[in-house]
Amino acid sequence: MVLHLTDDFKANAAEWEAAGTKLPQYDPKAVAEYTAEHPYWVHFGAGNLFREVQALIAQDLLNQGEVKAGVIVAETFDADIITDAYKPYDNRGLSVILKSDGSVETELVASVAESFGVKAHDEVWDGLVKVFTNPELQFVTVTITEKGYAIRNNDGELLPWIAPEVENGPDSAVSAMGAITALLLERYKAGQLPIAMVSTDNFSQNGDRFRSVIVDFAKLWADKGFVPEDFVTYVEDPAKVAFPLTMIDRITPNPADSVSKLLEEKGFADNKIFHTAKGTNVAPFANAEETWYLVIEDTFPNGRPALEKAGVFLGDRDTVNKADEMKVTTCLNPVHTALAVTGRLMSYDSMSETIGDKDLKALAERLAYVEGLPVVADPGIFSPKEFAEKVIDVRVPNPSLPDSPVRISTDTSQKVPIRFGVTIKKYVESPDHDVNTLVAIPLAIAAWLRLLLGTDGKATDDNGNEITLSPDPRIPELQSALASLKVGGDLSKADEVLKPILADATLWGTDLTQTPLAEKIVGYFKEFAAGTGTLHPVLEKELGL
Ligand SMILES: NC(=O)c1ccc[n+]([C@@H]2O[C@H](COP(=O)([O-])OP(=O)(O)OC[C@H]3O[C@@H](n4cnc5c(N)ncnc54)[C@H](O)[C@@H]3O)[C@@H](O)[C@H]2O)c1
Ligand SMILES: O=P(O)(O)OC[C@@H](O)[C@@H](O)[C@H](O)[C@H](O)CO
Incomplete structure (x- = not known):
């Protein structure tokens, strides 16, 4: 028995079930087609945590029939993640949960409807712009590590890879913060459409810091005349662009050789681990513990699905x-x-x-x-x-x-x-x-x-x-x-x-x-x-x- 992530898993469901793997309860092709016209969720940072928290929540919502669209993933820092670990597998992944009693649970995850590896303002970028100008887009989540939010050094000067983006304007922005600000500009131009921008990185008051960096970027562009002052007002207005606080928790180590070997023994063909040139360790599978929490401040100006039905705490x-x-x-x-x-x-x-x-x-x-x-x-x-x-x-x-x-x-x-x-x-x-x-x-x-x-x-x-x-x-x-x-x-x-x-x-x-x-x-x-x-x-x- 050899199982591939790209299998028609309905056709060989018995084999997947024999391997003890939970399967999606929906048709991934139909979900991808629906998402192209009706996106509601974009995630930035295609790393390991995303595969073990956000992608599983998106899958749970699809399984329950709470949503018809999947999550769209965007990667600005390390587009090789998309090339190596998403595209060849039709954006699917295997979640491997290593429980403290020694047992292992696997789930085939097909909730990622589309993936964008951003390198320049090319056709990939245009695809993301189409998503950001869609009125149905409700929220963005982000896992890009603490340093992904930095645009200035300790003396307040712009970082060397940020300064040219400030100098050359939104059309040149490919850093995480620059690209997100530029995409919000597209959403602003499309009619000041509302959205929630949800940082799910590990630091206190993550939403507040996320907002302040985006506002900083918007002001820098406004000062240079690239964007109207009114765009700054848009990103500063919580009724239009909200930046909820969050707490996220699931110990998600880098994909491990031991897990890759275990998967191989069990007949999962897609067990290769990639070490990208930028230093990310990714694979078509991710491994994590069983415990998880996601707590989000309930401020979604364009609405949200019933995230609580997928185990998310929504609070004040x-x-x-x-x-x-x-x-x-x-x-x-x-x-x-x-x-x-x-x-x-x-x-x-x-x-x-x-x-x-x-x-x-x-x-x-x-x-x-x-x-x-x-x-x-x-x-x-x-x-x-x-x-x-x-x-x-x-x-x-x-x-x-x-x-x-x-x-x-x-x-x-x-x-x-x-x-x-x-x-x-x-x-x-x-x-x-x-x-x-x-x-x-x-x-x-x-x-x-x-x-x-x-x-x-x-x-x-x-x-x-x-x-x-x-x-x-x-x-x-x-x-x-x-x-x-x-x-x-x-x-x-x-x-x-x-x-x-x-x-x-x-x-x-x-x-x-x-x-x-x-x-x-x-x-x-x-x-x-x-x-x-x-x-x-x-x-x-x-x-x-
Ligand atoms: N892994 C966990 O156990 C865990 C649990 C809770 C929260 N988190 C949060 O999630 C973040 C990511 O964890 P992960 O496990 O996905 O890590 P990972 O190494 O698997 O992926 C890192 C992600 O961040 C991006 N990134 C790295 N440096 C960047 C930069 N300078 N600018 C923009 N993007 C950058 C990478 O491209 C990749 O998408 C952590 O830093 C932490 O804040 C992780
Ligand atoms: O993800 P970092 O790099 O901020 O920190 C490393 C770990 O402490 C962290 O990933 C924990 O595993 C995580 O916070 C558990 O929820």
Whole structure:
């Protein structure tokens, strides 16, 4: 038995069912034809999370007969994803859910009706313009990583790949933010049509940041005379263009060789993993855990389907904001980052190994329960304590999940302001909490700074073995700032060297040198960097283990 994603799955349904795969309950060809005239949902960022959350929601809505159209996917950063992992498979994918009890569930997903890999303003772009000028389009979702929203550097200057788009106007825009602003301009020209623009990336107040970047872009073009001032008013008007807040959660590791092999053994032919030139790891399948949440602020100016019937929580702004802060600043993502940086120092391959290390687990527990929970608000829709317990006791330890410290520590510099900075700020600003009591957060920060010691993206683990750091746009700058410090070397100037880094509010959300944390971090850093084999003794001493 050999199963291909492009099979006429109704004709060989028995074989798919024998493989235990859930099948679409609709005709994908009819859905694609209907979507071409009646699009309601476009998603930007054709990566792995999309396949395991948004595409499955779209499939669920189709299966239930709630909608007749599928989701359209657009990729601006890495069009190879579309060429390699979507087009050859008629935009279909296989969802592989690796449950914590060791069982595996597969589902053939055919809800992606069309895919656009944007490289220039050519016929592919024209296809997207047709979608954006359609009055029936209700919303856009986005998963493009935190750095995908950046258009300026830390000094407020335009990034080198954004500046030409500002200079040359909307017709030249192919970056994620430029292209989305240009497509909103088309929607504006088509009659100021309403739409919801839904960021589903991992950061606090994601919708607010998304709005501010789009408004920034629109104003830059207005200043240069490329667009009318009224276009700026359109994107600023929440009744026309809404930017709801969201919380999204499903641990979705990069497609793993182990899963590819498992699929091959089970007769799934489409199990090849692609590593694109831009560094995305994609496949015609995606692998994820069973738990998932999507919480969206219910502001959709052009309406929406009954997303709640597919398991999405729709709530008011306050509820969504609290749910997101709970996840990204306390109960999940900070735990992930602390485990990932210390896990890289231990050269652990999997996240389940990190939490299986009792000292790293103690760090995670202190971070979530002792330091995070006291300053996080209860969203009401789930209990933060139970959420954190499930993360620490069930989700991260899931031995079936091929998640790695290498993946989680990608772009750490972009994540620390949210994952640690928000909590630090709450301690600094609240008269009821003492910043001096923080231990796990400064330990995690110090461990990350120790991990960065090295050159050219290389570093050493706690055993002195060379490792390659995960990609991060600020590594060159940070490694060069730390260059005079060596593991086991003279650390007497560590204070001086670390000071400007710790003062950088773009990294921590706060100038840490104005807080007692700076001294603490320098102290921990010196202990970690004193030599090899320091991680466990320092954690044990500082955490009282
Ligand atoms: N994977 C997860 O467990 C998970 C869970 C919740 C939220 N998220 C959010 O989703 C994002 C994407 O995760 P993923 O698993 O799909 O990652 P992925 O590596 O599979 O895909 C990344 C996507 O982002 C795009 N991208 C990368 N850099 C970009 C840039 N500079 N500009 C524009 N687009 C860019 C890529 O082209 C691709 O579409 C994460 O960064 C996070 O914010 C991920
Ligand atoms: O996706 P990132 O790169 O922002 O962060 C890596 C992980 O912490 C993250 O993907 C989690 O797996 C996810 O947030 C779980 O919902």
